[in-house]
Amino acid sequence: MTERTVIGYLGAAVVAVCLSELMFEPQDTAYWRLWLGRLRYYARRLTLSAVPVLAGLLAAWPVVSGTTAVEQVGRGMLAGVAAAALLRARVGRTHLRPGPLRERDSVDGSARIDSALSWVYERMCRRMDAEAARRIHGELKRLKQDPSGHAALLASAEELAVVLGRESRNGSRKALKDSALVCLTDLRRGMDVVADELATPQQRQVAAYEVAEILTVEFERRRWDRHTSIDQGKGSK
Structure with a gap:
């Protein structure tokens, strides 16, 4: 050669x-x-x-x-x-x-x-x-099971709510707008219960599970990068 x-x-x-x-x-x-x-x-x-x-x-x-x-x-x-x-x-x-x-x-x-x-x-x-999806499941499972993690869970939910709100108003198709609005409604309802200090611990825990499930589905579906609020090096720990 x-x-x-x-x-x-x-x-x-x-x-x-x-x-x-x-x-x-x-x-x-x-x-x-x-x-x-x-x-x-x-x-x-x-x-x-x-x-x-x-x-x-x-x-x-x-x-x-x-x-x-x-x-x-x-x-x-x-x-x-x-x-x-x-x-x-x-x-x-x-x-x-x-x-x-x-x-x-x-x-x-x-x-x-x-x-x-x-x-x-x-x-x-x-x-x-698949590995990224497993880490999403693991992270959200940790947040929804640990009461001290509800603040982080709500912060992630707020990020998604902003996107869903934008899509529900400016989506390219009516079906997408309707879907985003339904998802946003469910997400906001769960967030309100999680943040409600008058709710019982059981009610807040159930709501946290519901919010985490919505986040899991949307994070995977959207291939969420979340570069504005998550430390890029976090996953390497």
């Missing part, structure tokens, strides 16, 4: 990683960063980047050739674009199908590798989603 060939492979890997990073919505990465914590987030994103790197190298394998460094790099970059496009197109689909060994062996090897990488990429993203 010549130095020029190495440059072509590196170009393919870099382009594949950069384009794959563009697959993620900003709210997705904010969601992971908050609920996984900085250390876990960066460790998992670094591991995740290994998939497009490998895909870029494999895509460059048959095409990186040429007499000049510019030609090597150009073909490598095109291979990186192709690798990122395949990962984007196939995330969410599994192309590996169970079957007799003879049939599996008849499938082109590169197609099987590409499908496997796509499957790994999708599974890693889902694992980050």
Whole structure:
């Protein structure tokens, strides 16, 4: 392998990683960063980047050739674009199908590798989603069971109430406005009971559970980043 060939492979890997990073919505990465914590987030994103790197190298394998460094790099970059496009197109689909060994062996090897990488990429993203969801459940469970945590629970509920209030007035569709209004009504009712000093401890506890359940559903559905009021490093503790 010549130095020029190495440059072509590196170009393919870099382009594949950069384009794959563009697959993620900003709210997705904010969601992971908050609920996984900085250390876990960066460790998992670094591991995740290994998939497009490998895909870029494999895509460059048959095409990186040429007499000049510019030609090597150009073909490598095109291979990186192709690798990122395949990962984007196939995330969410599994192309590996169970079957007799003879049939599996008849499938082109590169197609099987590409499908496997796509499957790994999708599974890693889902694992980050699932871990973030578990941390949401754990945090809200702690808040609703600990009376001293009701202030934090109400602060989170107030954040959501502001968003729901905005959606109930300015939603793009009537169904969304109605849904936001119903959710806001239920949330405000529970918040009032939690904050009511005249309510019995049991009434406040029941209301806290109801508020926490609403928050759990909405935090997961909205991939809540809450960057304005939550310490970004909290989840890494």
